[in-house]
Amino acid sequence: MKPDRVLLWPVLLLLFGSSALALLALTGWQQPTDLHLWQDPWFWQVLRFTFWQALLSALFSVVLALPLARVLALDSGLPGKAAFLRWCLLCFVMPSLILITGLVVMFGHSGWLTPLLTRLFHSGWSLYGLTGILLAHVFLNLPLAVRVLSAQWSSIPSSAWKMAAQLQLTGFRRFLLLEWPALRGVLPALSGFIFLLCFNSFAVVLALGGGPGVSTLEVAIYQALKYQFNPSEALFLAGVQLLLAGGLFWLISRWGKLQWLAAPSGETGWQPSLPGVVRWLGRGYYLLVLLFLTLPTLSLAPAVISRGWARLPWSQLGLASGWSLIFALAASLLALLMALLLAWVAAEPARRGWSKLAELAALHHLVVPGMVLSVGLYIFFMAQINWLDWGWVAVIWLNALVALPFAFSQLKPAVFVYRSSYQKLAASLQLAPWLHWQRVILPSLQPALLRVTGLCLVLTLGDFAIFGIFGQAEHRTLPWLIHELAGAYRLGEAALASLWLLALAFTGLWLLEKKPGRCRAEWGR
Amino acid sequence: MGKVILIMNNQISAVLQRSLLLLALCVFPVSSLLAQSSGASLPTLNVYTYSSFTSEWGPGPQLKEAFESHCNCRVNYISSDDGVSLLNRLRLEGANTRADLVLGLDDALIDEARQLRLVQPHGLALETLALKPVLNWQDQDFLPFDYGYFAFIYDAQRTPEPVVSMAALLASDARVIYQDPRTSTPGQGLLIWIKAVYGDQAAQAWRQMRPRTVTVTKGWSEAYTLFLEGEADYVLSYTTSPAYHLLVEEESRYQAALFSEGHPMQIEVAAISRYSQQADLARNFLQFLLSEEAQQIIPVTNWMLPVREGVELPEAFDQLIQPQAVGFSPQQIRQQRQTWIREWRSAVSQ
Structure with a gap:
């Protein structure tokens, strides 16, 4: 038996088992599934709105990201590129308190952009409503799209660019024949992904939506599970979400095919130089997006620091940061290893059944609401496991599950490329499996692995809900500390602690993404 | 190919290495704290x-x-x-x-x-x-x-003459932020408040509240933050909120509005x-x-x-307002909550 198969079984068992047990535990709880919501017109209204805002958010995020991704990939002289991409990842997991306050400081009733906007829009400007939701969702998801797309753009090998230059392909024709095929593989999945994230969005929608007329299905799930404790209704809603959002995601992902079979060069080789006008337009756009993504946070910083600095509990902050990092790193590593294994299996063309199964195992956690999963597992193992002592295991495992779909979808193209271009060559060397992994596979996947680790790290650093169920007060994490601060009127300190969380994540990313050369000098052999 | 492998080997996958290093860096200070937390055998x-x-x-x-x-x-x-x-x-x-x-x-x-x-x-x-x-x-x-009593908090510098009743608030052109009764206890407090004051006319009152509403938040902290940022004239909180500002921040501008209809407890x-x-x-x-x-x-x-x-x-605490209590018994609240939420929901989302 091959080594990947030996590991595959337990992983598949754990992944599907977790979801199955969680759902089972909730199904067995008291009443049978509650169907009255079908008849409630409010339910349909919510569903319609959830769809509509998610669709618009996904569309705006991806379309606005496209030109910027191209600029980032092709303009080699762009200043601050690495830091910008790192910041992008942070925006993606910006704590909602910071995001909401930041947007309000800029676009709100007394925001400093509002006088300008009021003059611009004759009907009057109001942040609250669809406008606010879209602004926030684009803020959260455009950066993700930028990262994914620019990585895709830079994966076009220099040989292909050279060939295009020799064939005198320019402008639109080059885009169509060279660049579009590289993007086509990820665009549907990316849009589907963002759609799903916005479909599940909750706190932002409530705060900036302006009222319960605009709420999402997730509010209903939250309410059913948390405030009424009606697991059957929650299950029904989760089922609807699974069916609709999952179905749509599946449909969209099917359009995408991994077309690009050449190996990514890794190092930036030769790329065409952009014509002057395009380059400067691109830089202007870059600046604009940069301002949009940083100003809400930056304009918050001075007030927050002046208000919160003196009374911030530094020792607690340090301790909470330590726990946050431990949980996040452990969960990220776990997610990374599982994603690697599943992507490896999924990218095997000869075994289509297995490949589909692996994909399902990795991605289905995207549509199983985290709350359903956590509460279900909590109930199921309650009699056997003392969660007071072992809750931390669940915190790590469930965070890994939440990060897994992201890790998987980011890792799969790289693994796919490796398997289709190097696999046979490497096999001819007849290395022992371990040596093969260590010497060939891991190094060649390194850029993708680093990217994915960063993403997982940031995602798991921000976890609040899972810790809320399984965590213990003495292992308090940063988001939890922020929640406590915010609940005790210490809103300035809470905002400052949120900024600290961002800074921590930024540093983590910086350490992970340092250029391999410099890393070798410091830690390598 | 041999050369390629050699080069790759040199930059041996740094992912695991660096993650483990980060992990080790933060395990150290925390584990020392863990050691001291194990207590003696007291009950x-x-x-x-x-x-x-x-x-x-x-x-x-x-x-x-x-x-x-x-x-x-x-x-x-x-x-x-x-x-x-x-x-x-x-x-x-x-x-x-x-x-x-x-x-x-x-x-x-x-x-x-x-x-x-x-x-x-x-x-x-x-x-x-x-x-x-x-x-x-x-x-x-x-x-x-x-x-405590639920109350609307205002900024005395921006609103020198606050409203004195729920009716006045609904009839005013003030901007209000409150919390979602489905996800927060103050929100539920407002639900009880409106029902206690208006009874069968509650839906009508909610419809009046709607144009006053800037937004409805998931929890208390989002609402209060938005208020402090100047997004609203009134925010739903507690009569005791001004005591915090006075004692901790030595700030007296935030006050609770006393409503003649009484406040829920x-x-x-x-x-x-x-x-x-x-x-x-x-x-x-x-x-x-x-x-x-x-x-x-x-x-x-x-x-x-x-x-x-x-x-x-x-x-x-002596300067806090001393409201009359209004409201319902725990039994009534439990039985009626769903109906009231539905009433609120349809009245404000039309």
Whole structure:
């Protein structure tokens, strides 16, 4: 038996088992599934709105990201590129308190952009409503799209660019024949992904939506599970979400095919130089997006620091940061290893059944609401496991599950490329499996692995809900500390602690993404 | 190919290496702290409560220290993110619970907790506890440890002449932020408030509230932050909020508006778990919670009012408004909540 198969079984068992047990535990709880919501017109209204805002958010995020991704990939002289991409990842997991306050400081009733906007829009400007939701969702998801797309753009090998230059392909024709095929593989999945994230969005929608007329299905799930404790209704809603959002995601992902079979060069080789006008337009756009993504946070910083600095509990902050990092790193590593294994299996063309199964195992956690999963597992193992002592295991495992779909979808193209271009060559060397992994596979996947680790790290650093169920007060994490601060009127300190969380994540990313050369000098052999 | 492999080998996959290094860096300081947390073999009192109670700024740490100084025991807090999560945790755990004392449910949740048979009688004689008459407390299972009134907070610098009634607020052109009654207790408080004041006309009142509403937030902190950023003239909070600003920030601009129709009350309660192994110790803690000492700690850390008569408090508490109480019994709230939420929802989303 091959080594990947030996590991595959337990992983598949754990992944599907977790979801199955969680759902089972909730199904067995008291009443049978509650169907009255079908008849409630409010339910349909919510569903319609959830769809509509998610669709618009996904569309705006991806379309606005496209030109910027191209600029980032092709303009080699762009200043601050690495830091910008790192910041992008942070925006993606910006704590909602910071995001909401930041947007309000800029676009709100007394925001400093509002006088300008009021003059611009004759009907009057109001942040609250669809406008606010879209602004926030684009803020959260455009950066993700930028990262994914620019990585895709830079994966076009220099040989292909050279060939295009020799064939005198320019402008639109080059885009169509060279660049579009590289993007086509990820665009549907990316849009589907963002759609799903916005479909599940909750706190932002409530705060900036302006009222319960605009709420999402997730509010209903939250309410059913948390405030009424009606697991059957929650299950029904989760089922609807699974069916609709999952179905749509599946449909969209099917359009995408991994077309690009050449190996990514890794190092930036030769790329065409952009014509002057395009380059400067691109830089202007870059600046604009940069301002949009940083100003809400930056304009918050001075007030927050002046208000919160003196009374911030530094020792607690340090301790909470330590726990946050431990949980996040452990969960990220776990997610990374599982994603690697599943992507490896999924990218095997000869075994289509297995490949589909692996994909399902990795991605289905995207549509199983985290709350359903956590509460279900909590109930199921309650009699056997003392969660007071072992809750931390669940915190790590469930965070890994939440990060897994992201890790998987980011890792799969790289693994796919490796398997289709190097696999046979490497096999001819007849290395022992371990040596093969260590010497060939891991190094060649390194850029993708680093990217994915960063993403997982940031995602798991921000976890609040899972810790809320399984965590213990003495292992308090940063988001939890922020929640406590915010609940005790210490809103300035809470905002400052949120900024600290961002800074921590930024540093983590910086350490992970340092250029391999410099890393070798410091830690390598 | 051999050369390629050699080069790759040199930059051996740094992912695991660097992650492990990061992990090691932060395990070190934390593990040293872990070592000291294992206590001696004193009896342990497990107190289930909500997180802002146990945070460094909440009453938890001070109460723990005071109680441990004479109980010859160890107090162990287990916190959920709020009172509702606390009830759910108890409901999930059932007979497997490790709770000895349940602290932080509010009067709207009492009826549900009792029906689920999660608690046992406190066994204390109510007439000896010097509880405030306004609470009119008769319950044999739950004991109140603090209470407060919901109120709209305004900024006296921006709103020098605040509204004096709910009717005036609805008729004004003020901008209001409140919390979603489906996800937050103050939001539920407003639901009760409107129902208590307007009865059958509640839907009409909500429709009047709608154009006044800037937004409805998931929880208290988002709403209060938006208000402090100047997004609204009034925000739904507690009558005690100004005391925090006065005492901690020495800021007197934030005031609570006194409404002539009265204000709904929120009473926070504690009870002994039905499955407690330490019922006597838990009873002692309840008794302590109502002592003069504890009742002095709670108002300036939990920002609620003491339930005991004659507790000496900082001057800021004397300046708070003293509203009339309106509202419903816990039974009525539990039975009607869903109907009221539906009424609110359809009135404000049209």
